[in-house]
Structure formats: C-alpha cells, structure tokens
Amino acid sequence: MLDDERRAAIQAAIAALPAHYRAVIELRHIQDCSYETIAETLHMPLSDVKSHLFRARRLLRQYLEDEQ
Amino acid sequence: MTHLSSERLERYLDADLPPQEHEMIAAHLSGCAACRSELAALKVLFADLAALPDDPPPIDLQPLVLARLAPPAWDARAWGVLLVQALLCLLIFFNLAPSLDGFGVDRSVFLADLPRMVAHIQPAWTNLSWEDVITVLHTWPWRPVFGFSVVEWGFLLGAAGVGWLLVHAYVLGGLRKPPLSESR
Numbered sequence: 001m002l003d004d005e006r007r008a009a010i011q012a013a014i015a016a017l018p019a020h021y022r023a024v025i026e027l028r029h030i031q032d033c034s035y036e037t038i039a040e041t042l043h044m045p046l047s048d049v050k051s052h053l054f055r056a057r058r059l060l061r062q063y064l065e066d067e068q
Numbered sequence: 069m070t071h072l073s074s075e076r077l078e079r080y081l082d083a084d085l086p087p088q089e090h091e092m093i094a095a096h097l098s099g100c101a102a103c104r105s106e107l108a109a110l111k112v113l114f115a116d117l118a119a120l121p122d123d124p125p126p127i128d129l130q131p132l133v134l135a136r137l138a139p140p141a142w143d144a145r146a147w148g149v150l151l152v153q154a155l156l157c158l159l160i161f162f163n164l165a166p167s168l169d170g171f172g173v174d175r176s177v178f179l180a181d182l183p184r185m186v187a188h189i190q191p192a193w194t195n196l197s198w199e200d201v202i203t204v205l206h207t208w209p210w211r212p213v214f215g216f217s218v219v220e221w222g223f224l225l226g227a228a229g230v231g232w233l234l235v236h237a238y239v240l241g242g243l244r245k246p247p248l249s250e251s252r
Binding site: 006007010011025029030031032035050053054057058060061064 | 074075078079082084109110113114116117118119120122
C-alpha cells in the first residue's frame with residue numbers, strides 16, 4: 001500500500017506530465033491496458049506507445065527524485 | 069561490462085521482449101548488481117503506479133486523438149510550391165490548348181511574346197536572359213520528344229507536381245499522423 005505522501009507525490013508527478021505522456025501512463029499502469037489497446041485508443045503506432053511510455057516513466061522518476 | 073538500458077529493463081518488466089532476449093536479460097541480471105539495482109528502482113515505480121486508485125479523473129482523450137487525426141498544416145513553403153505549380157499548369161493550358169480564339173488570344177502571338185514576358189523577370193544577378201534560355205530550349209536538337217518540346221515537358225512535369233502535391237496533402241496527409249510534441 002502507498003502512504004498518502006507517496007501517493008500524492010506520484011499523482012502530482014503524473015499531473016505534471018505532458019498530456020500525451022499522462023494518457024499512456026494512466027492507460028497502461030492505472031487502467032491496465034495493453035500496448036495494443038493504448039495504440040488503438042490514442043490512434044498512434046505501437047512504437048509510439050512504447051517510446052511515450054519510456055519517456056513518461058523517465059520524467060516521472062526525475063520528478064520524484066527531485067521531490068525527495 | 070555493458071549495462072542494460074532502462075528502456076530494455078522496462079520492456080523486460082512489461083514482458084514485451086522475445087523469449088530469447090528475455091532470458092538473455094535475466095542471465096545478465098543475475099551477474100550485474102548495477103542492473104539489478106536499476107531494475108529494482110523500476111519495479112518500485114511500477115508497483116507504486118499500480119497501487120494508485122483505479123478511478124482517476126477521466127482523461128480527456130479527445131484533443132489528443134483529434135490532433136493526430138487532423139491533416140498536417142501546410143506551411144508557407146508548401147503554398148509557394150503549389151502556387152508555382154499552379155502557374156505552370158496555366159502555362160500548359162495556354163501552350164497546349166488547340167485554340168485560344170475563344171479568349172481573344174492568338175496562340176501563336178502569345179507563344180511568341182511569352183519569352184519576352186518571361187524575360188522581364190530576369191534576375192539582376194545574371195547576364196543570362198530567360199529569353200535566351202527559352203530560345204535554346206525551343207531550338208534543342210531533339211526538340212520533339214514524343215511530340216512535346218522540352219518546355220512542354222517541363223510544364224507537364226509541373227502539372228504532375230500539382231497532382232502529387234494535392235494527393236499527398238489531402239489523401240496521404242489524412243493518413244499520416246503528426247508526431248506528438250514534447251511541449252505541454
């Protein structure tokens with residue numbers, strides 16, 4: 001279980017992401033969608049889904065590290 | 069020792085690698101503390117994200133989807149090229165039309181005057197007159213090529229360019245998706 005502070009930090013980090021990165025993160029990690037479903041939902045190639053996820057996670061980690 | 073990239077480790081966690089590569093990474097991890105540490109940090113992030121409540125505020129996907137479905141905007145250069153090509157089309161019309169009498173224009177007179185008209189836009193930085201160029205093209209040794217002069221072939225290629233631009237912009241352009249911007 002996440003403590004409230006950690007949860008708030010992660011939610012703030014997600015909210016700070018650019019919209020298209022936030023979308024892939026939420027679809028993948030929160031709504032547990034497959035790469036293919038994300039690609040269909042956002043009308044983007046599978047390769048873009050993967051690269052967006054990678055960049056979004058990197059931004060999230062940077063944000064969370066900066067917060068600590 | 070070469071360490072694994074974060075991207076490969078993420079794909080490893082996502083089970084998005086071919087079985088052979090998955091096993092190769094697992095073997096590498098067993099002998100590389102740095103990569104195991106990186107993997108552990110990623111696992112924490114993945115676990116934290118998975119532990120978030122699954123009823124987040126709804127994502128407004130409409131602008132994202134519409135942005136990707138919209139045809140790419142044309143910049144000034146594209147319009148400039150299209151304008152030039154459209155002018156070439158007009159020249160083709162005047163050059164190849166069997167008779168321009170209906171427009172009150174004598175085709176032979178028009179064509180005879182065309183080099184002089186074009187010569188007026190001769191750039192100042194060259195001594196070569198456009199009239200000279202067109203005269204040379206019209207007196208080319210192999211002037212008739214499949215019934216068209218070099219100039220006419222040039223005009224025809226211009227028309228083909230217009231067709232290509234239109235097809236590219238309005239047919240293929242609708243299928244191509246512009247890359248999403250990094251900016252917020």
